[in-house]
Amino acid sequence: MKTLTRWFSRNLIRIYMVIGFTYLFIPVAYTFAFSFNDYIKSNLVWRGFTWNNWKQPCGVLDVCPALGNSIKIGLLATFIATILGTLIAFALGRYAFRGRAATNTLIFLPMASPELVLGASLLTIFLNLGMNLGFWTIVIAHVMFCISFVVVTVKARIASLDPRLEQAAMDLYANERETFRRVTFPLVAPGIAGAALLAFSLSFDDFIITNFNSGTTVTFPLYVYTHAERGLPAQANVIGSAMFFLALIIVVLGQVVSAKRKVGTK
């Protein structure tokens, strides 16, 4: 009886996990499956298998320019936000200074505000200033909401460093700059890389804030949203699935590399 209940309780968690992961992956699997649909006009009903959509991902008007915009905006916003956020993270992680609590609050607030409020308030100020909405207003908005996530990620990495490593470098007559360049920075680098990946995926997938500040510029999420009514081409599914697998490969490779490094140092 006891073994039976134990078996049940152990497998209850497994059953729950299977349900949870199924829930998570149903829409992804659906999107992937329908990227192979031999559709006409709207990709709603399964009509048969074809490779054509994958062979011609740009075969539909406007998909690829929208994807291009998303990638350009994502890279730019990631680049700026990663630099600004990393600087803040070093200040918070390595220095004692006045205004620390206020800084922490200012970093936390954008993460705790609904995207809608962030997007709407930026639109209000852009309208008041008479700025033209478009590519650059989207970049500005994306940098704004990515900074906080970069700060939190990099700060966590800095906090987890063993201070003895830096002390050892100093003991070996490295000056402050050398210690930073040869010890601290290489140790924090994986955290910065992770933060950049997070920033890129947040920017690439953002819809709400972008929709407020885009003007006539179309990003990939905006393209998907506006075409959903009239029927979405399967090429959108191709791009979504391709991004999914690409990101998965990058993350898994990153894990393998860091696991190998750990084995190497031990």
Added chain:
Amino acid sequence: MAAVVRTSGGATAEMKKKSLVPYFLLAPGLLWLALFFVAPIITLVSTATKTSGAGIGEFVQTYRWANYWDALTGASAQFGRSFLYAFIATLLALAIAYPLAYGIAFKSGKYKNILLVLVVAPFFCSFILRTIAWKQILGQNGPVFRTLADLHLISNTTHITASVPAVIIGLAYNFLPFMTLPLYGSLERIDPRVLEASGDLYANAFTTFRRVTVPLSMPGVVAGTLLTFIPAAGDYVNAEILGNPSTKMIGNVINAQFLNTQDYPTAAALSFILMIAISIMVMIYVRKAGTEELV
């Protein structure tokens, strides 16, 4: 995702003091946030008190603070709906994410990292695409509806989409990783010896779970529920794609007033009220839950 930041881990003894360096490091990033986060919120507050001017679509500053009250009473149904849907979606997400996080933390051994990656993985397939996928899966031509209809469990004329449950399922789905990650973070930190000690003291598995595991995972529960509730309450994409006109949330109203009607004062007032309402709820909740881990 990682909104839990420990304040106690602030300045440590080895930290360099009395230098201008930190201010140089902070300046560019904080300036960006001041210009594009703080200033816009202030503009939002003042735009909300404007009234229509002479021309169409022209607004002049008249400091009409009653705009806030008008906006609130005009959209009180949508406000109520937003918070109700977000609340139910948060509970649903918690119910799904807790066993998931528990399983990853305690029952998955060497597969832990892979499973964690899988929790975040759906994120990379566009959020809008996944919501549209739900619409088609649950829709009239989708597999779920067809199966239920063929089994005569539902009639051909009913709808699964364009309904309240569909919106809530979509909301819970979209923010599930935000719930799972902090839960995993706090469960994973639990020392297994604490759980063993509870067993040694004759607690059965359920009592151990209820009296030891759950209380120790509270920081994760608080962070996860906040990270789900906040974006869910402000969302309008799920209500737009999976809902019908009577499931409109406050986000739909704000979005339509900004981008379609261009009634900026009302939209600004509603946005600010939403922000304040969420902040008050968060403060009460964090105080009640008694965690000080949130900055």
